[in-house]
Amino acid sequence: xxxxxxFPSHSVIEKGQTVTLRCDPISGHDNLYWYxxxxxxxxxxxxxxxxxxxxxxxxxxxxxxxxERTGGTYSTLKVQPAELEDSGVYFCASSQxxxxxxxxxxxxxxWLTVV
Amino acid sequence: AQSVTQLGSHVSVSEGAxxxxxxxxxxxxxxxxxxxxxxxxxxLQLLLKYTSAATLVKGINxxxxxxxKSETSFHLTKPSAHMRDAAEYFCAVIGSGGYQKxxxxxxTKLQVIP
Numbered sequence: 001x002x003x004x005x006x007f008p009s010h011s012v013i014e015k016g017q018t019v020t021l022r023c024d025p026i027s028g029h030d031n032l033y034w035y036x037x038x039x040x041x042x043x044x045x046x047x048x049x050x051x052x053x054x055x056x057x058x059x060x061x062x063x064x065x066x067x068e069r070t071g072g073t074y075s076t077l078k079v080q081p082a083e084l085e086d087s088g089v090y091f092c093a094s095s096q097x098x099x100x101x102x103x104x105x106x107x108x109x110x111w112l113t114v115v
Numbered sequence: 116a117q118s119v120t121q122l123g124s125h126v127s128v129s130e131g132a133x134x135x136x137x138x139x140x141x142x143x144x145x146x147x148x149x150x151x152x153x154x155x156x157x158x159l160q161l162l163l164k165y166t167s168a169a170t171l172v173k174g175i176n177x178x179x180x181x182x183x184k185s186e187t188s189f190h191l192t193k194p195s196a197h198m199r200d201a202a203e204y205f206c207a208v209i210g211s212g213g214y215q216k217x218x219x220x221x222x223t224k225l226q227v228i229p
Contacts, residue, residue: 003175004158033216033217035217035219042219042220042221042222043222044219045218049214056216062143089157091158092218093159102159104161105161105162106151106159107158108157108158109159
């Protein structure tokens with residue numbers, strides 16, 4: 001069974017440019033999460049989808065960040081325009097259904113560097 | 116609301132020595148607790164989880180953790196460190212009610228000295 005896959009694995013962009021990160025959850029997982037770890041800081045929650053609906057986007061830092069999950073399958077996280085402080089690793093995760101007993105599976109992360 | 120505090124951002128142990136990584140939690144509802152590991156340039160891998168069953172939880176790679184409600188702790192241990200255990204370890208918590216929103220600790224980097 002394929003795990004959570006993220007693309008690109010690494011990205012280097014200039015300040016002001018746009019980057020789109022993609023996440024493919026495990027097949028059949030309704031819950032999809034985005035997390036971010038800025039260098040040296042803790043892993044922070046960004047938002048949570050249940051199927052195609054945003055359940056909680058309280059962690060989105062500002063309106064430069066836009067997440068979508070069309071059709072309830074894969075998700076994209078767009079940063080436009082990127083700033084230096086956006087550098088870090090963006091993790092996507094998925095889980096099967098509602099209920100904290102279900103394990104959340106994380107992807108390998110998308111490592112973003114803004115220069 | 117819930118949170119976790121990991122004591123020690125860096126821990127060094129000798130190969131073969133006991134590994135002890137500390138985690139204390141705070142939660143307004145009964146928590147579910149997790150330890151994740153991140154090896155260099157890799158994603159987050161689940162080591163073990165506590166979901167209100169047995170308080171002593173065994174995970175992968177010889178790690179285990181004990182949930183102690185009286186101490187609000189969920190420390191991670193391994194009897195004998197191996198070089199491959201060098202990684203960053205994250206304690207995490209979810210409130211038992213509602214949907215899953217994982218709150219992570221700041222992480223502890225484990226160095227294993229030959």
